[in-house]
Amino acid sequence: MALLLLGSALGAQxxxxxxxxxxxxxxxxxxxxxxxxxxxxRRDAFGEASRVLGALRIRRGMAVADIxxxxxxxxxxxxxxxxxxxQVLAVDIAPSYLAxxxxxxxxxxxxxxxxIDGLAHDPRLPxxxxxxxxxxxxxxxxxxxxxxxxxxxxxLRDDGLxxxxxxxxxxxxxxxxxRLLRCEFQAMRYRYLRRARLEDGAYLMVFRxxxxxxxxxxAADVRMAVAEADCRA
Numbered sequence: 001m002a003l004l005l006l007g008s009a010l011g012a013q014x015x016x017x018x019x020x021x022x023x024x025x026x027x028x029x030x031x032x033x034x035x036x037x038x039x040x041x042r043r044d045a046f047g048e049a050s051r052v053l054g055a056l057r058i059r060r061g062m063a064v065a066d067i068x069x070x071x072x073x074x075x076x077x078x079x080x081x082x083x084x085x086x087q088v089l090a091v092d093i094a095p096s097y098l099a100x101x102x103x104x105x106x107x108x109x110x111x112x113x114x115x116i117d118g119l120a121h122d123p124r125l126p127x128x129x130x131x132x133x134x135x136x137x138x139x140x141x142x143x144x145x146x147x148x149x150x151x152x153x154x155x156l157r158d159d160g161l162x163x164x165x166x167x168x169x170x171x172x173x174x175x176x177x178x179r180l181l182r183c184e185f186q187a188m189r190y191r192y193l194r195r196a197r198l199e200d201g202a203y204l205m206v207f208r209x210x211x212x213x214x215x216x217x218x219a220a221d222v223r224m225a226v227a228e229a230d231c232r233a
Contacts (some may be wrong), residue, residue: 021219022147027233028172035070046199061085062131066140091118095206121147125155156209187229
């Protein structure tokens with residue numbers, strides 16, 4: 001069932017801004033082409049999930065957002081890792097992928113997974129309700145990265161971690177140069193922590209979310225910060 005930002009999520013509503021509040025990225029964007037990266041058994045053979053979840057220190061009882069969840073490779077592994085005391089917020093924007101994901105959640109009986117209809121500029125997460133977030137092989141497909149990062153900052157608790165998995169390739173070829181990724185995140189006040197190479201040749205970059213006092217508060221703040229950062233491909 002999709003998460004509705006009503007009632008108790010008033011804080012998120014107050015910080016929600018429309019899509020035209022944010023500048024476009026100064027780079028190309030790849031088309032969304034598939035709900036999966038490669039076959040799940042191949043990803044397991046590379047140790048992808050264990051490396052990523054370990055780097056983000058995912059443990060029982062945490063609330064974790066999988067943004068661009070597709071058909072649910074990480075959702076399954078997160079559901080097991082956080083346990084019934086935790087919560088997995090599985091976000092996507094493609095209706096067909098959301099249908100696949102809801103079917104998998106229902107079939108598997110994951111009571112700790114909530115599927116969310118996101119927007120390109122807003123993952124529609126509860127304010128200060130997320131301990132960590134994953135963006136796996138999808139950042140290059142985001143048409144509104146600054147809007148997404150703005151709204152994600154208000155969803156993450158202080159010191160929350162964000163892990164991005166992508167390929168060291170141009171953004172119109174289903175990758176994001178790590179230099180460019182770091183620039184865009186830092187423009188939105190996220191703190192870069194580390195980069196690691198994964199077994200399949202992709203990279204993992206980990207960032208820490210800005211504390212509440214450092215979050216960019218308005219559309220004007222975002223535009224100024226993005227202009228100063230000048231993140232070009």
